[in-house]
Amino acid sequence: MEERFLRSYDPAQYERPSVAVDLLLLTIEDGQLKVLLERRAEPPYEGCWALPGVFVGLQESLETAVARCLSEETGLSDIFFEQLYTWGDVGRDPRLRVISVSYMALVPAVRLHPVAGRRVQEVGWFAVPEALPAMAFDHARMLRCAVERLRGKVDYTDIAFHFVPPRFTLPELQRVYEILLGHELYKANFRKKILPRVRATEKLTQGESHRPSRLYEYRGGSCEEEKNDV
Amino acid sequence: MEERFLRSYDPAQYERPSVAVDLLLLTIEDGQLKVLLERRAEPPYEGCWALPGVFVGLQESLETAVARCLSEETGLSDIFFEQLYTWGDVGRDPRLRVISVSYMALVPAVRLHPVAGRRVQEVGWFAVPEALPAMAFDHARMLRCAVERLRGKVDYTDIAFHFVPPRFTLPELQRVYEILLGHELYKANFRKKILPRVRATEKLTQGESHRPSRLYEYRGGSCEEEKNDV
DNA sequence: TAAATAGTGTCTCTTAGACAATATTAT
């Protein structure tokens, strides 16, 4: 009853938590799923690695905050992302109350090569879950949650396409699926499943000492959201 | 770069949004999916219907806030709920910046009968989507999102079990599935699919002028989270 | 022509979907 009154009366005057967005920036490189982490320069969790994140300004949407964070980390502004989960335990940050909205962002490794991030801190890409360092706050749990969600969506959505460039070969895409699912797939079956969702181009790969592979494009529009361009 | 500095320095001193939880409290009654709404007594959206919700206190977790809200609305403390999505557009509340974490709560209709809610305002159960009134804020969108999520989870989780009491008949459960999915199912196939997930009891239904139906219990532990007891 | 990878044809087996038949209660 009191809270009711509180709510309708003047919630603005009560103390509020801080709100942040935290980023699960994922890519696939060297046959592994990798996540971007930053080393913390001061307490708490000094020296630990943490997910990139920013506080949400009073005049910006969650998506704008995510785009801002992505731009800082990669220099890119058209990376696909989607909201995952909001973490609000009282003690998750020992300094102050922070409610954190986590987002998963997926990017093809080739787009990252000239690492154009304007980051000051030390950053690194870590293989998941093989090569993860000690992580700050509840970020290890966030990561597990993200990977679980990603794995779950691989079979019934086209989310895996976000890990390959606009033109890709089917063997290349198959490797992405295999890495995400954690087991090998049969070429023939994979192609039967994927072919309706892609469009063949005229081009073939070149320069390798074996039969070249045809390049395909995503046919789009089917079951996955588009890139969150800004 | 500025935001980085801001973040690591002292985020506490900057203005913060308010954080609320909003509740999609759903049940199945009279062959329809229904949602609980409250009529707003003052602006904005005076007279419109809105989802129940509360502001998140500085010392309570999101789940605690949800349980508090559920208790106010129903008098119950062991209703299943799960987080859906966090809505953070700048203008979604014309008064002040509110970031809202929406939760879906599912309850069997029989538990609601002696409506023990301690609500002051006018509340009502509305059939979705047939009998929805004009809704405040972005709550209509929240509802669509919730129903979509619910429908999507019906086939690959046991979420539908939350709409039936601990002991239920298979025809009863089948009706829940049919309402959620929006189409009829074949008895024989439904039973084949469900039987591994339930445990038969010794009891049968009584008092109807036809063959009685066996009561079953959910075998649990398989693929769905448990109730969020408090 | 050998090595290496790309791409295709086809068989099997599981399972979802459809329908028919039988069972058990009250009137």
Next chain:
DNA sequence: ATAATATTGTCTAAGAGACACTATTTA
């Protein structure tokens, strides 16, 4: 017996999984 609903058996069709075969490039 009849009405009404519960419960079971079985056929079919579609799709996932497995494997063998063919194709095309460079060295």
